[in-house]
Amino acid sequence: MKLLSTTIKNNVLQSMERLLDENRMAILKANKQDLDQFDLEDQAMYDRLIVTNAKIDAMITSIKEVRSQEDPVGQTISSQKLExxxxxxxxxxxxxxxxxxYESRPDVTxxxxxxAFKANNKIYLKGGKEALHSxxxxxxxxxxxxxxNNLSTNYIQQLVLNRQETQQFLMNPPEKLDLIVPRGGERLIAFVKQHANCAVLVSGRGNNFLFIDEDANWEQSVQVILNAKTAKISACNALDKILISSNIEDYAHKLKDLYKLLSANGVETLVDSKVNEFLTEADPIEDPKIWKEEFLAMKCCLGAVDSLNGAIEKINHNSGGHSATIMTKNKENALQFMEEVDCAAVYQNASTRFTDGGQMGVGAELAISTDKLHHRGPLGLKQLVTNKYYIFGDGQIRA
Structure with missing residues (x-):
């Protein structure tokens, strides 16, 4: 592939910033066409689908941030001269x-x-049908x-395909695909993995956990839980599962306090059998498989564990590998939790809502990777490159 200069790439981005600003009404009109066909009862989907002037401002800001970043292509990783x-x-x-x-989020476009463009890649955009016009x-x-800027439109192409056509595209693409990133639920990820003939980088599934340790600051824990659970239910970094140490001081009172607070904020809370002994009015968890579900709704599970190790084991068995938080003042417990929990982002005393490229200093992100190869966490500009060895010789042969 021909390498474009940093200047040319940045000129394209500058043009795009201006065009987004000049065409606000056309973008909003297209988005209204999508919204008019949408079931408003699905609040999480609606939040992802709607475009506002504030979201257009955020799109422009994300482009400016990428334009200001160093070109990731052609950077030296290592250099050596052999004997x-x-x-x-x-x-x-x-x-x-x-x-x-991806599904429903026009800002991903x-x-x-x-x-992809700043990293000198071509990209196929396969958005959901619900955001077609946007x-x-x-x-x-x-x-x-x-x-x-006198460049081919082939650098950025939109695909409008149904499920069967998408399957055929994955199996027989018109050109070699080097990487596919499915942003969505487990069904989408399984579908892509089944049919793709290239590397697939998994992203999008949350099911994030928070553990309240016996040494937690209770007021701080409650505030973090409310932010992580209620601030944006449509985000993959939203909180779904809460574990509490049964050894925490005033355990029964704090359980009731937390349950009432979640209910007052519109959160449906299902509880395990241990918690149900104290919260008899709460709906019990009927199927343990629910611990593996991502809700994308005002809903959560609340369970009790007897130890830090028990919390770590339960999280590793059920989470999506996205984000997990421990609320504790005990630094040793926090470090053990962060070292042993198998997630892309692990926190002490902070909301999972910070697992986001912009919030973590990466800038705009392609996705949050829950894979371990080739990168884990926010996929920013620096992560959208691979590497290549340049070997300069003068007639050397291997004996």
Whole structure:
């Protein structure tokens, strides 16, 4: 693939910033077409689908942030000269062609494309049918930005495919795909893994846990729980499961306090058998499989554990590998929790809502990876490159 200069790439991004600002009404009109066909009862989906002027401002800001970042391509990772005279340099290089499959969030059409393009990759955008008009309007603006700078629109392409057509595309793409990122639930991820013929980087599933240790600051814990659970239920970094140490001081009172507070904030709380002994009015958990579910709703599970090890074991058995928090003043407990919990992001005394590229200093993100190869956590600009070895010689042969 031809490498574009940093100047050309940044010029395209600058054009896109202007076009987004100049075409606000057209974007909002396209989004209204999508909203008019939408079931308003699904609040989480609605939150992801709606575009406002504030969201357009955020799109422009994300492009500016990426434009200001250092070009990730061609950066030297290591360099050495061997005794035989070979000069070996390992540099960052583009993946090539990336495909992202996502649902309902038109802002992904901006964030995914800006990152892929700045990292010198082509990208196929496969958004959900519920955001068809919004995504089309935004992709058309990308094409105008590319054309203004004398570049092919092939760098950023929108796919409008049904399930069967998507399956065929994954199995027989028109060009070699180097990476596919499915952002969605387990069914989508399983579908892509089943049919894709290239690397698949898993993203999107949350099911995040918070453990209240016996040494926790209770008032702080309650505030963190409310933020993580209620601030944005449509986000993959929202809280779904709460574990509490049965050894915490005033255990029964604190259980009742937490349950009442969650109920007062509109959260449906299901409880395990240990908690149900004290919260007899609460709905019990009927099927243990629910501990593995991501809710994307004003709903959570509350369970009790007897030890830190018990909390770690339960989280590792059930979580999606996204984010987990321990509320504790005990630094040794916090460190053990953070070292042994198998998640992309682990916290002490903070909300899981911070698992986000912008909040973690990465900037715009393609996704939150829960895989361990090739990267874990927010996929920002620096993570959308691979590497290549450059070996310079003078006739050396291997004996």
């Amino acid at each position: 035989n005279g070979l000069d070996i340099t390992n540099k960052t290089a583009p993946f090539g062609t990336i495909m992202i499959i 901006i964030e995914a494309a800006v990152l 995504n089309k309007a935004l992709t058309n603006l990308w094409h105008r930005a590319l054309e203004e």
